[in-house]
Amino acid sequence: MQHQAPQEIVIIGGGTAGWMAANLLAHQWRSHGTQIMLIESSDIGIIGVGEGSTPYLRQFFHRLGIQESEWMPACNATYKCGIRFPGWSTQPGYEQYVHPFFNQEDLKVGSELFTNARLRRRGTAAQANPQDFFIAAELARQRKAPFYLPRSDDRPAPATDYAYHFDSGLLGAFLKGHASKLGVRHRLDTVARVELSETGDIAHLLMHSGAIVKAELFLDCSGFKGLxxxxxxxxxxxxxxxxxxxxxxxxxxxxxxxxxxxxxETTSTALRNGWVWQIPLSSRYGNGYVYASDFASPEKAETELRQHLGAAAHNKEARHLKMRVGRVEQHWRNNCLAIGLSQGFIEPLEATALMLIQFSVDLFIDQMEASQFSRSRQAQFNRRINQMFEGVRDYVVGHYQLNTRHDSDYWRANRAHRHISDRLASILEVWDQGGDFEAELTRHGEALMYIRPSWYCLLAGMGRFPADLKPLSTEQRAELMSGEQARAALTDTVTQFYGHRQYLQLLK
Ligand SMILES: Cc1cc2nc3c(=O)[nH]c(=O)nc-3n(C[C@H](O)[C@H](O)[C@H](O)COP(=O)(O)OP(=O)(O)OC[C@H]3O[C@@H](n4cnc5c(N)ncnc54)[C@H](O)[C@@H]3O)c2cc1C
Incomplete structure (x- = not known):
């Protein structure tokens, strides 16, 4: 049994995964004498996309003690209040919806959505489009930053949650600079061969330069190839x-x-054979069409994307990417930990990849420390990471199952197939049957990666309600909050927030 942190760690790959892992490990274990070297190939580029995050990334910078004013201007970063989904549903009143990040303020207006959605699921025409009920959705609609203007009294401003958009190349460069301050060494070289020992561990790497690289622990951050x-x-x-x-x-x-x-906000617009992200940075938009090669050729997809973007895309070069969607079974195997695209990838609809990278490294550190730096918690670690991947997958698959488009085989096939987990099937069934949805979500515990409001936003936002609805009674009309009333209340609150550009200027 090992009783100290690994003394030599080698990370293969200088994409976002490699640099995030290098920073977290160096920050945590440098005081234990851990030496970290990151090796990347100058012949093999990084994926160079991945420009949206979840709120969890805030903890990454917080843990490293990096202020927003340090990293955000350097990475052309902006604030993200949520994701807007136009064109996924054809239900009247639900042609677009928002999956916002949730705030303290939502305890008032946002909870009205749960009441309305319950009634609508059970056959009464209450209004239940999430974009009307959550403060972050209104902030995004008005292009505001998630920060209150200074108040005239001393009351602290309520907390608002948010995530980020950023230039992935610049983020990589920033993280590289920070890692070097933490003592991480950087080398350009390409792995030519991997030698295993009799126990199945990685014994050493033979590099193109002829160097032999040994370590106690190897991180595979080599991207989709999983080197x-x-x-x-x-x-x-x-x-x-x-x-x-x-x-x-x-x-x-x-x-x-x-x-x-x-x-x-990020906008994720459904087109005929997939969906297009639009991510606003402080310098440009990042756009991308995510589609299935079984349904559209690269040429057809590029034409569709260019039509969607219009003049904005004239003379702009297109990058075509392949994605390997799924996961490995063992993310930590022998003396190798796979982090990033090498461990798996769920398509970017909910921008979860960096979150899974961060979870994986955080949990690895926790499990190593809790087991006196042995491998005794390897199986437990792999089970939990797989559970996280499956949890994110269920939520993403939900978007496709719930679509109501009829304009292409792609959308019909996405709706018709029954290759969904028992968990997702059960969640959809309880919702459709007007059952106890809260109890259903609670029953799944931590296996659900998304919390209650997110599930409401997805199901209500897609307009997943019975076709025949009875009108509200006079009493219900008086008691319930309509979408217009909710939005009016939020519009008022949102006047107290900074404009987005205005707040970004303050960071410089
Ligand atoms: C279309 C698309 C959109 C995405 N959108 C988002 C998003 O909005 N939000 C989000 O969180 N994530 C998103 N992602 C995922 C995100 O881009 C990745 O998770 C992230 O960039 C990490 O990539 P990586 O570091 O694992 O791999 P890469 O960036 O591919 O880096 C691989 C590294 O390995 C090195 N390497 C490979 N082979 C060798 C070798 N033989 N020797 C030495 N070095 C080697 C390369 O030089 C490179 O440095 C998206 C991904 C795709 C495909």
Whole structure:
């Protein structure tokens, strides 16, 4: 049994995964004498996309003691209040909806959505589009930052939750600079061969330069190819192809309108064969079409994306990417920990990849420390990470199952297949049957990666309600909050927030 933190760690890969892991490990274990070297190939580029986060990324910077004013301007970063989903549903009144991040203020107005949605599920025409009921949705609609203007009294401003958009190349460069301050060494070289020991551990790496690299622990951050975890150790990859069809993406940047405020939300618009992200940075928009090669060729998809973007995409180069969607079974195997695209990827609809990277490294550190730096918690670690991947997958698959588009085979096939987990099937059934939805969510415990309001936003937002609804009674009309009333209340609150561009200027 090992009783001290690994003294030599080698990370293969200088994408976001490699640099995030390097920072977290160096921050945690440098006082234990751990030496970290990150090696990346100058011949093999990084994926270079991945520009939206979840709120969990706030904890990453907080843990490292990095202020927003340090990293955000350096990465052309902006605030993200949630994700808007136009075109996924054809139900009247639900043609678009928002999945916002939740705030203390939502305890008042937001909880009215739960009441209205329950009534509507059970056949009464209460209004239940989440975009009317959550403060972050209104902040985004008005292009505000998630921060209150200074108050005239001394009352502390209520907390608001949010995430970020950023330029992934610049974020990588920033994290590299910070890692070097923490003592992480950086080398450019390419792994040519991986030698295993008799126990199945990685003994050493033979590099193109001729160098031999040894370490106690190797991190595989080599991207989709899974150089160490799949190719060298033979860990199988579990594909999610049967319920997440998308395996390609095309990225095209476009210009921001300098005259307008910067949006504070991601927009994920459904097109005929997939969906398009639009991510506002402080310098440009990142756009990308995520689609399935079984339903559209790269040429057809690029034409569709260019039509969608219009003049904004003229003369802008398109990057075509392949995606490997699924996960490995053992993310930590022998003396190798796979982090990032090498461990798995769920398509970017909910921008969860960096969150899973962070969870994986955080949990790895916890499990190592809790087991006196042994491998005794390896199985437990792998089970929990798999549970997280499956939890995110269920929520993402839910979007496709619930779509109501009829304009292509792609959307019909996404709705018709029954390759969904028992958990997702049960959640949908309880919702559809007007059952006790709260109890159903509680029953799944921590296996659900998304909390109650997120499930309401997805199901109500898609307009998943009975077709025949009876009108509200006079009493109900008086008691319930309509969408207009909710939005009016929020509009008032939102006047107390900074404009998005205005707040970003303050960070500089
Ligand atoms: C279309 C798309 C959209 C995405 N959107 C989001 C999003 O909005 N939000 C989000 O959180 N995530 C998103 N992601 C995921 C995100 O981009 C990745 O999780 C993140 O960039 C981490 O990638 P990585 O570091 O694992 O791999 P990569 O960036 O591919 O880096 C791989 C590294 O390995 C090195 N390497 C490979 N082979 C060798 C070798 N033989 N020797 C030495 N070095 C080697 C390369 O040089 C490179 O440095 C998206 C992904 C895709 C495909």
């Amino acid at each position: 160490l975890i799949n190719e060298a150790l033979g860990e199988p990859f579990v594909s999610f192809k049967d319920n997440l069809f998308n395996d390609r993406a095309i990225a095209i940047p476009s210009s921001l309108n300098e005259e307008e405020d910067i949006p504070s």
